[in-house]
Amino acid sequence: MSKLHVSTTVNGDAVEYLCDPRETLLDCLRDKLNLTGAKEGCGTGDCGACSVTVDGRLVCSCLMLGVEAEGKQIETVEGIAEGDVLHPLQKKMIEYAALQCGICTPGILVAAKSLLEKNPNPTEEETRYWLAGNLCRCTGYDKIIRAVMDTAAEMREAS
Amino acid sequence: MALDDRKSDFTFVGTRPNRPDGLDKVTGRAKFGADISAPGMLHGAVLRSPHAHARIVKIDASRAEAHNDVKAVVTRADFADVPFKPGLEGEFWNVLENVMAGEKALYDGHAVAAVAATSALAARDALKLIEVEYEVLPHVTDVDKAMASDAPIIREGAADYSVPEGMHPNVVRYHESGHGDVEAGFAEADLVIEDSFVTEATHQGYIEPHACLGMLGNDGKGELWCTTQGHWIAQKTCAALLGIETSQLRVTASEIGGGFGGKTTVFIEPVALALSRKANRPVKIVMTRSEVFRATGPTSSASMDVKIGMKTDGTISAAQGVFRLQGGAFPGAPGDMTAMCAFAPYNLTNVKQIGYDVMSNRPKQAAYRAPGAPMGAFAVESVIDELCNKLGLDPVDVRLKNAAHEGTKASYGPTYERIGLVETLEAAKAHPHYAAPLKPGQGRGISCGFWFNHGGETSVSLALSEDGSAQLMVGTPDIGGSRASMALMAAEVLGIAYENIRVTVADTATLGYNDVSHGSRVTYASGLATIKAAKHAVEKLCERAAAKWGIPVDAVKWEDGCAVPSGPNAGDFDPMPLADITADMGSTGGPISGHFEATPEGAGVSFGTHIVDAEVDPETGKTSITRYTVIQDAGKAIHPTYVEGQFQGGAAQGIGWALNEEYIYGEDGRLQNSIFLDYRIPVASDLPMIDTVIVEVPNPGHPFGVRGVGETGIVPPLAAIANAVSNAAGVRMKQLPMSPPRILAALKDNG
Amino acid sequence: MVEVHLWSSLRSLTGGQQVVEVEAKTTGELLRALVQAHPQLQAPIDAGVSIAIDGRVIATGLTEPIPEGSEVYLMQRLRGG
Numbered sequence: 001m002s003k004l005h006v007s008t009t010v011n012g013d014a015v016e017y018l019c020d021p022r023e024t025l026l027d028c029l030r031d032k033l034n035l036t037g038a039k040e041g042c043g044t045g046d047c048g049a050c051s052v053t054v055d056g057r058l059v060c061s062c063l064m065l066g067v068e069a070e071g072k073q074i075e076t077v078e079g080i081a082e083g084d085v086l087h088p089l090q091k092k093m094i095e096y097a098a099l100q101c102g103i104c105t106p107g108i109l110v111a112a113k114s115l116l117e118k119n120p121n122p123t124e125e126e127t128r129y130w131l132a133g134n135l136c137r138c139t140g141y142d143k144i145i146r147a148v149m150d151t152a153a154e155m156r157e158a159s
Numbered sequence: 160m161a162l163d164d165r166k167s168d169f170t171f172v173g174t175r176p177n178r179p180d181g182l183d184k185v186t187g188r189a190k191f192g193a194d195i196s197a198p199g200m201l202h203g204a205v206l207r208s209p210h211a212h213a214r215i216v217k218i219d220a221s222r223a224e225a226h227n228d229v230k231a232v233v234t235r236a237d238f239a240d241v242p243f244k245p246g247l248e249g250e251f252w253n254v255l256e257n258v259m260a261g262e263k264a265l266y267d268g269h270a271v272a273a274v275a276a277t278s279a280l281a282a283r284d285a286l287k288l289i290e291v292e293y294e295v296l297p298h299v300t301d302v303d304k305a306m307a308s309d310a311p312i313i314r315e316g317a318a319d320y321s322v323p324e325g326m327h328p329n330v331v332r333y334h335e336s337g338h339g340d341v342e343a344g345f346a347e348a349d350l351v352i353e354d355s356f357v358t359e360a361t362h363q364g365y366i367e368p369h370a371c372l373g374m375l376g377n378d379g380k381g382e383l384w385c386t387t388q389g390h391w392i393a394q395k396t397c398a399a400l401l402g403i404e405t406s407q408l409r410v411t412a413s414e415i416g417g418g419f420g421g422k423t424t425v426f427i428e429p430v431a432l433a434l435s436r437k438a439n440r441p442v443k444i445v446m447t448r449s450e451v452f453r454a455t456g457p458t459s460s461a462s463m464d465v466k467i468g469m470k471t472d473g474t475i476s477a478a479q480g481v482f483r484l485q486g487g488a489f490p491g492a493p494g495d496m497t498a499m500c501a502f503a504p505y506n507l508t509n510v511k512q513i514g515y516d517v518m519s520n521r522p523k524q525a526a527y528r529a530p531g532a533p534m535g536a537f538a539v540e541s542v543i544d545e546l547c548n549k550l551g552l553d554p555v556d557v558r559l560k561n562a563a564h565e566g567t568k569a570s571y572g573p574t575y576e577r578i579g580l581v582e583t584l585e586a587a588k589a590h591p592h593y594a595a596p597l598k599p600g601q602g603r604g605i606s607c608g609f610w611f612n613h614g615g616e617t618s619v620s621l622a623l624s625e626d627g628s629a630q631l632m633v634g635t636p637d638i639g640g641s642r643a644s645m646a647l648m649a650a651e652v653l654g655i656a657y658e659n660i661r662v663t664v665a666d667t668a669t670l671g672y673n674d675v676s677h678g679s680r681v682t683y684a685s686g687l688a689t690i691k692a693a694k695h696a697v698e699k700l701c702e703r704a705a706a707k708w709g710i711p712v713d714a715v716k717w718e719d720g721c722a723v724p725s726g727p728n729a730g731d732f733d734p735m736p737l738a739d740i741t742a743d744m745g746s747t748g749g750p751i752s753g754h755f756e757a758t759p760e761g762a763g764v765s766f767g768t769h770i771v772d773a774e775v776d777p778e779t780g781k782t783s784i785t786r787y788t789v790i791q792d793a794g795k796a797i798h799p800t801y802v803e804g805q806f807q808g809g810a811a812q813g814i815g816w817a818l819n820e821e822y823i824y825g826e827d828g829r830l831q832n833s834i835f836l837d838y839r840i841p842v843a844s845d846l847p848m849i850d851t852v853i854v855e856v857p858n859p860g861h862p863f864g865v866r867g868v869g870e871t872g873i874v875p876p877l878a879a880i881a882n883a884v885s886n887a888a889g890v891r892m893k894q895l896p897m898s899p900p901r902i903l904a905a906l907k908d909n910g
Numbered sequence: 911m912v913e914v915h916l917w918s919s920l921r922s923l924t925g926g927q928q929v930v931e932v933e934a935k936t937t938g939e940l941l942r943a944l945v946q947a948h949p950q951l952q953a954p955i956d957a958g959v960s961i962a963i964d965g966r967v968i969a970t971g972l973t974e975p976i977p978e979g980s981e982v983y984l985m986q987r988l989r990g991g
């Protein structure tokens with residue numbers, strides 16, 4: 001099957017790749033662009049480890065085809081920190097030990113950042129439901145929820 | 160471990176610094192199993208049996224082999240001929256048979272062939288070109304049916320010495336232990352309850368699928384990168400299965416995206432190496448989620464009968480259990496461990512436990528966090544709860560009355576050393592959760608849990624740098640933040656800052672053998688080895704200081720990161736900091752390193768007590784966990800935040816196992832729920848915050864008092880939740896998971 | 911002499927004895943002595959055993975000393991997750 005040429009923007013950088021029409025956006029990020037931060041935990045949109053935003057909308061990159069990224073603005077975990085300055089969510093995740101193995105962490109960060117952009121003052125329930133599409137098998141979510149809510153509080157104070 | 164160097168006053172241990180690998184993990188740059196590639200790399204894919212039990216009549220791979228994108232095809236013939244023997248020594252054969260089917264496919268998802276092709280898509284497509292002719296055989300997936308006389312035989316001759324005569328060949332191991340006279344004990348009881356319980360198989364559910372990159376030449380030298388809990392066991396097993404020398408295969412452990420026991424063996428790793436040897440190119444294999452569910456280790460399912468007698472004052476007069484565990488198409492279900500752990504929290508005069516290991520047409524069970532213990536605790540603690548209800552006794556008081564302590568003869572035989580069960584029960588009784596009022600429709604459950612922790616073969620190496628920093632090499636993959644704990648323990652001994660220690664999980668070529676990150680052993684054993692290696696380096700530092708000062712080495716001691724004279728008679732010298740000694744170490748005797756290689760045998764056993772509140776919706780049968788408290792003895796918490804994390808994670812997995820998770824097989828013996836949509840693990844909106852209480856009763860077998868904490872946390876939840884749900888619903892739940900349909904059915908049966 | 915307590919299903923291999931007395935100063939000597947006394951115990955030992963000395967479980971070590979008068983239990987080999 002012949003490959004298709006795709007031009008898109010990832011974390012602010014213009015990029016191009018050739019992909020098979022069956023390959024997912026996740027495959028393209030990982031295998032063509034070497035952005036291996038997004039993980040494939042399920043391939044069926046159930047675990048959220050591959051979370052990215054496309055034109056500001058949170059999606060599972062395993063459920064989107066690579067060719068669909070044409071002309072879009074994509075943000076991945078690799079784009080969350082600004083240079084050597086970590087995003088407050090990244091700092092709090094470390095501080096709260098909100099990760100054990102860390103495989104779900106990229107997806108959680110992308111999803112949580114998306115939450116706080118939409119709702120800077122989420123309740124615990126809202127946070128839990130927003131992150132219900134991001135599976136974590138290690139932590140029982142306790143420290144993740146606390147880290148996100150504390151980040152929200154800190155960002156509200158700072159703004 | 161001698162007690163003379165026991166430490167109880169700490170500077171670094173017990174603090175909560177950021178983990179050393181935090182930045183890598185939050186920026187996406189940490190490299191997990193699938194995050195690697197190599198020049199010239201091929202992609203592998205595995206063809207799997209669609210049948211639960213079938214003779215493999217013929218495999219025709221000629222069409223696949225002829226395809227231009229395909230560079231290698233392997234079947235069982237491409238692996239070493241490892242002889243089959245029953246028992247533990249046959250384990251290499253069992254693993255080989257599981258990695259690639261021989262004469263028969265033994266379960267839905269069993270690997271029968273594999274290809275390596277120029278892309279992942281090409282590899283997947285090429286599988287369709289392989290033709291396998293099967294002769295479908297009768298199958299069995301249920302443990303009780305697999306023991307019945309008319310059950311199809313999975314494999315003749317798999318049973319070992321322990322199985323009594325007359326049992327079905329699917330029963331492959333038998334365990335019986337206990338003490339006293341249970342019949343006499345039951346006769347003394349005021350109330351005896353006997354009941355049967357069932358738990359379903361669950362999967363460890365790590366979010367990272369198995370992934371590896373293998374390179375092997377026909378010179379017998381190879382490299383393997385894989386996500387694993389133990390790269391030395393991967394090295395040893397792959398070498399055996401491929402017929403090469405162990406030392407010629409260098410294995411590097413990637414960052415690991417969860418294991419929980421499921422990554423203590425190999426699946427695709429030998430396949431990637433076999434394909435690589437044939438194609439002469441590196442081969443990467445990444446499992447799909449469906450492959451993970453169908454073909455990697457779920458835990459055992461269980462069918463159990465428990466009988467307990469109690470006096471009106473709450474004293475248990477006798478206890479007996481029969482535990483039948485199904486472990487898939489291979490020996491290994493931990494029926495013996497279930498039996499030995501089931502009654503271990505209690506001080507019993509009369510106890511008897513029997514465990515069976517039963518084969519069926521399911522994937523080979525793998526260890527899952529305290530393997531075997533949660534199921535037994537579910538059955539035993541449910542019966543204790545029912546006895547408390549019937550006799551009108553407080554469930555914590557009854558457990559305290561019967562609790563094992565130092566000097567108690569354990570249900571599995573020996574006399575306990577210092578243990579912390581009573582302390583966890585007292586903490587439960589004192590916890591505000593236990594006194595909090597319940598709302599209508601809610602119930603509260605209590606359970607204790609026990610697990611044997613493990614020591615295991617351990618090597619650690621610590622090297623000091625000229626600038627006074629230290630690099631620590633450990634061999635136990637960091638699953639849950641153990642690099643932080645190791646650095647804290649090294650800092651404690653060396654007296655240098657936590658941040659000045661770089662901890663690396665070394666590959667198999669740069670450190671001696673290490674047992675797997677399992678058995679709750681990492682903080683215990685690698686921690687002990689880290690302390691010993693650091694002390695070894697400190698001895699050398701003291702020698703150098705003594706030489707500089709011109710005094711005997713026994714006149715120098717190590718204090719707060721400095722060599723100091725050991726007393727007023729030793730001489731009057733200013734403290735000499737570590738960095739002053741390392742600065743010129745090259746010219747004062749050479750590099751300074753510390754090592755430790757041993758098999759520490761003082762892991763000690765571990766106990767916990769959980770309190771759960773559950774609310775059952777009588778209309779839908781849905782259960783909500785409204786409050787959860789974990790209390791567990793950690794011996795000494797090195798990094799308390801990560802200890803809490805282990806407690807919380809164990810509880811959350813237990814909640815999934817108790818309420819929702821199960822392997823569902825159709826009549827055709829095929830797994831019906833092999834994706835996360837259908838095999839639903841707890842999500843954030845399912846759970847409450849999980850409170851923790853760290854009890855610290857120091858382990859006499861560790862210099863800082865550490866007890867492993869990884870596994871015990873999953874032992875009490877099944878029972879504690881079942882007790883809470885039963886008390887909320889007013890009906891005893893005897894089968895897991897307590898899914899809405901099962902609860903509705905139980906409510907209906909109860910009228 | 912060391913009194914070795916066996917788990918009860920091993921009685922079928924020792925002519926009904928659940929406690930076997932052997933001469934041994936280490937865990938390795940103990941296992942050899944057990945097989946000498948009851949050759950059928952070779953099978954469970956090959957399948958994997960641990961030894962508890964005064965309550966401390968020795969998972970695999972064959973060189974652990976057995977102090978005079980200590981309580982000794984033979985156990986099935988422990989496995990972790």
